[in-house]
Amino acid sequence: MTGRKKISLLHFFRRLAFPLRIFLLLLVVSTLLISALGQYLSASFEDYLTEHVRGMAMNQARIIASNDSVIDAVKHRDTHRLRQIVGKLSTGSDFDYVVIGDRHSVRLYHPNPAKIGYPMQWTKPGALEKGESYFITGEGSIGMAMRAKTPIFDEHQQVIGVVSLGYLVSKINSWRLDFLLPLAGVFVVILIILMLLSWLFAAHIRRQMLGMEPQQIARVVRQQEALFGSVFEGLIAVDPDGLITAINRNARKMLGLASPGRQWLGRYIGDVVSPCDFFTGSIEEQRQDAMCTFNGLSVIANRGVIRYQHALLGAIISFRSKDEISALNAQLTQIKQYVESLRTLRHEHLNWMSTLNGLLQMKEYDRVLAMVQGESQAQQQLIDSLRDAVDDRQVAGLLFGKCQRARELGLSLNLVPGCVLHHLPQDMDSTEFAAIVGNLLDNAFEACLNNPQGDKTVELYLSDEGDDVIIEVADQGCGVPETLRQTLFQQGVSTKTDAQGEHGIGLYLIASFVNRYGGVITVEDNQPCGALFSVFIPKVKKSDGTISDDFNS
Template sequence: MNNPLRNFKLKTRMTLILGLMALMQTSILGVFALNYLYHSLEEQVAERALNVAKTIAVMPEIISAIELHDSQYLQPLSLQLAKTTNARFVVIGDSKSIRLSHPTPARIGQPMYDDEGDFNEPALLEGLAYVQKATGSLGSSIRGKAPVFDHSGEVIGVISVGFMLDAVDTITARYRTTLLIAILGAFLISVLIAFWFANHFKKAIFGLEPEQIGLLFEERNATLESIREGIIAINADGVITTFNRAALHTLNLQDKTLLLGKPIHSILPDSQMLKVLASGEPQFDEEFWLNGSCFITNRLPVRQDDNIIGVVSSFRPKDELDMVSRQLTKIRQYADSLRSQTHEYSNKLHTIAGLIQIGATKEALALIGQETENHQTLIHLLVAAVPDPILAGCLLGKYNRASELGLVLSIDPDSHMTDIPLHIAREQLVSIIGNLLDNAFEATLSHTGAGGAVSLTMTDLGNDLIFEIEDQGAGISPEDQERIFKKGVTSKDELGHGIGLHLVNTFLMRMGATVTIEPGENVGSRFTVYIPKNTPSIDRIIIEKVSE
């Protein structure tokens, strides 16, 4: 069913609703006040009538005149008493309820009664004083009736004092007019206040209508759910107010887990959102670890005027970015590798073809055998010493990369790496070794050029996995040893560097591993990585500097 109020603007709706509510409240209060006033006046008039009747009933002259049935004396006296007390009437009757005085003289000697058939029995038979609202010969009135006792205590008559109800109605009508004016005034004031409040409220919601707000709310929910990044928002008290489904999946929480209304520290104990809430400084592309996974997060404070009223955080697994970065890097490496291998094998094929053409078949076969022998020797070494296919594949790829760069990657034939615990992530392990080898290649190539050598030694004896990588670069100064693992620190001028050793640092921290840097035997540097086989017991990398 269509709501007729929807046809009006919010300001008009609020003004009408608040105004009508104020009118209804003041009307109810007015009716209650008038009824209370009417009944209060009735009670006051009734009490006054009863007091006057009791007073007249104990007057000695009244008692004596009733005993003598002296109507001539009682008639003018009752009229004078009615005038003195502002009563409508004072009627005096004997013990048989026969009138001895009445405002209408013709009714003297007639029985006292009213429309309800009251013949004063409570006063005459029981000796009780009481109040009565009834319609008698003089009209509707409130009467106070009191028995008259002689000197021996016998009831000899009754006094009836009446006040007409039209006086009560007149007073009530006068107050009714006053209350009506007050109600209309309160209604007008309420309308003005409602209009001011509606303007203020409309400004607070940026001039939007409720239907528009509802539509924006639905769009906001749809937008949040369409974003693949996890989003969590907190208020000024650090309580979660908004989140999307991606946040549940990213944090490995059940869909039924209710985050709304929970403190952020109960869900993310190490969250920096409270720090942003306190400082007001945004954080961009920050890394944090949760349940063994690394995430990239952005945190922005929410401001209202000059006050910080909350914080919004978006986050995504770092693996996704690393995967994209690795894929782009691999594509570039593949392209470079294909170009270099095409050039290299083209030269070798031309050489072999030339040797065959001039009849030097032995030399051609020797060249082919030498090329095959080198790869076969490396493959046999990796199969025997490194049964893990991921690590072996990484080393084989780095061997080929070194050949493309004109370098020699020498793997110690006594190396042994067969006891790699399952809790050590293989992708992190190859990232550590791969980045250290790439760094060694670049250092060697920039210092010695083509023909340089990089050596790798591995062992899994004891409680640690030990990898020793030695290059023929220019070496690393003690000052640089303290900063090379920081993000963005590099000796190259090109953009995009300064990431590899930072990744090494990050993964070593998670493994509780250590790395030492010392000078090589002749030139360059030697990086030695110690990765504990047992569960990591430390959360930071320890870089030891060893001087010559």
């Protein structure tokens, strides 16, 4: 084969699918191994058979040569008696023929009587004079045979004749075929089994490689490494046993782990991240927007499950510092408040301008003056009451915006007399507290709008007296069904099942904040209709840091 043909064959082999190449390689290797094993066993059996036949032939020839009757018949050249003796000795024996000659190798007995008296063939020169035994293989008077020749000694140990005992090569070949044919059949069966196992192994490799070539897998791995490195969030992948399979630079940076990242691969997640419940507990379940603490860092974490054909391969956890989320949430909350306030003020401004324009054209100047003074006094009273009751300006601004929003929706937001909020719970910032109050009020507004029989009133009570900070929001809405109260604070659960874009995230976030600071939420029926949500958050977080996962209803 020329060099060009070898190169073209190599290119053709490389173009084949990787599992097919594995199958062909295993098939070729299996065939070569079986062929080599067959050659070895065949050669070993050939040697064994040759030695075995030689040993049998020589032993039988010596037994005949040492027979007293044969010795006496040869000494007296009694061919008739030799025929009788050999006939008896041949009974039950497996040799093909026996020829007996005198000391000059002249036949005294031969299976063919016509050949008696003629010299024996394949006689080794000088063997009879020395009394040697030997083997001869060749074409004789009977045919191609393997012969054992041994001398006949008299009582004086003088050579008086020779015995030639032969096995035909055709019989030896038949013995060889009797052994090799079944052996060849066994090898063929083994080769078929190896072909089947090779194909199954190649198919298994194809499934494990998802039908991709090694180059494609290498490219996917490099893309994954680049993707992990470019993602701003921290990413950690673990297998079902909690062993780390991938970790990106941002995750190591946020968790305070040393570089490079390969030293963390294969380590148990509990040795790297504490606590590790989010990585190992119920790993087959997806989690979203869970508030956790990793190595003392407060994070918002998500967990995605990795599966292949219903088999659990592990999970990938993404997380981001809660401080960044809180800053973003604060910005969004402020923007939302500004938008709502501007929208409300715009509507009110248009209404006021229309009213004032009409009154001025009718020259009702006194009414115009009274209207302006009354509205300014109402706004100032609301601002003064919020300033006296709530020290936190972000929470007070939120409540002012919600009052304006309620008026725009045709609702009434009333602060229950006695409201006082001078201190927030320990470690809770204004954004988190405002998120709890704002989501509760938004849900109350929605409930009132969905119940035409209610009086459109929402009541809010805030108090930091005692050991807990209390938030109570009562509405005259449609209420909360009993069937939803046990799962109301789980992500994805919502009472607004017919509303587009509602995913049950508001109450879930409320529950996450409250649960994180060791608080509880209760849901009760309000009178005469609607619901009463009560939140109790300890002013001082428990010293052991434990947080309950249950919410009473």
